[in-house]
Amino acid sequence: MNNNEEKSHKINILKEIKEYGISIVVALFLAFIFHSYVLARANVDGPSMQPTLHNNDVIFLEKLSVETNHIKRGEIIVFDSKNQNNDYYIKRVIGVEGDQVDIKDGKVYVNGNQIVENYLTPGTITEPITPKTAYKVGKDQIFVLGDNRSNSTDSRMLGCINVKDVKGHAVLRAYPFNQIRTF
Structure with missing residues (x-):
């Protein structure tokens, strides 16, 4: 891999981590709202x-x-x-x-x-x-x-x-x- 390809690869990995992180935070927030206002055990x-x-x-x-x-x-x-x-x-x-x-x-x-x-x-x-x-x-x-x-x-x-x-x-x-x- 050349230097530009390596940089691009790192940027793509960081983007993917950021997207997963946002998805996890949104899922946790929705689960909290669901448990607090909709259904509980x-x-x-x-x-x-x-x-x-x-x-x-x-x-x-x-x-x-x-x-x-x-x-x-x-x-x-x-x-x-x-x-x-x-x-x-x-x-x-x-x-x-x-x-x-x-x-x-x-x-x-x-x-x-x-x-x-x-x-x-x-x-x-x-x-x-x-x-x-x-x-x-x-x-x-x-x-x-x-x-x-x-x-x-x-x-x-x-x-x-x-x-x-x-x-x-x-x-x-x-x-x-x-x-x-x-x-």
Whole structure:
């Protein structure tokens, strides 16, 4: 190789390295945006959502609806508990802004109507944990319950949850593989 060919070769290598570097940076940026605002992975820890979800299940959370404050009754969500351990809880949305949630005679009522909860184990009784049995869901809040009503720290204890603390809602159980399903 003569001197000009060697220089040209080095310049081409540097151009290629620069192009790969830019591609890697763009890919990392897009992955960060995707994870932050679109889809994230979470692990279920504990029995509070049984029989729907079990300890060590792996789920994926959709985050766009949270960013647009479009959370619906019945969705399974993950939220920051704001406790001293900074735990994240996974629960089911029962009431949204403006709803009146009542717990009486072992049943849950939203706006005066008993809700159908096919996801619960047959015969499940929902008991109030504190003397309070009626909850008015305020602005930018939701009321949540675990599917395992006898073993769940939820709105019966915590009160209504601020929608800003919601991290996403479950759209897919990815593990265990023999129980993959969408929500």
